[in-house]
Amino acid sequence: xxxxxxxxxxxxxxxxxxxxxxxxxxxxxxxxxxxxxxxxxxxxxxxxxxxxxxxxxxxxxxxxxxxxxxxxxxxxxxxxxxxxxxxxxxxxxxxxxxxxxxxxxxxxxxxxxxxxxxxxxxx
Numbered sequence: 522x523x524x525x526x527x528x529x530x531x532x533x534x535x536x537x538x539x540x541x542x543x544x545x546x547x548x549x550x551x552x553x554x555x556x557x558x559x560x561x562x563x564x565x566x567x568x569x570x571x572x573x574x575x576x577x578x579x580x581x582x583x584x585x586x587x588x589x590x591x592x593x594x595x596x597x598x599x600x601x602x603x604x605x606x607x608x609x610x611x612x613x614x615x616x617x618x619x620x621x622x623x624x625x626x627x628x629x630x631x632x633x634x635x636x637x638x639x640x641x642x643x644x
Contacts, residue, residue, distance in 0.1 A: 533541045 536544070
């Protein structure tokens, strides 16, 4: 959208209608040329900016993926350690439980044998 330059009345009187109109047309064409050049320059700069931004985002994504992979490996190692400790504790608890069960079972059997002996003696 060109901006039509209007010149003062004295300018038209000194130069004449044709030359003043030609000068106005030249200013308008110059304005249009500069606008199109500026638009092309802006589009070129935006394309460069967009390419740099895309490249930096790709680099950032790669770094994040690397860090996530490292954290995933660390979590896997910690999980394995934790499971190993839990299994060791569980094994120890099972052994303790069996000892206590045997102790109570033995005590119960001795008490039953005593009662049975006492009942048999009383007859």
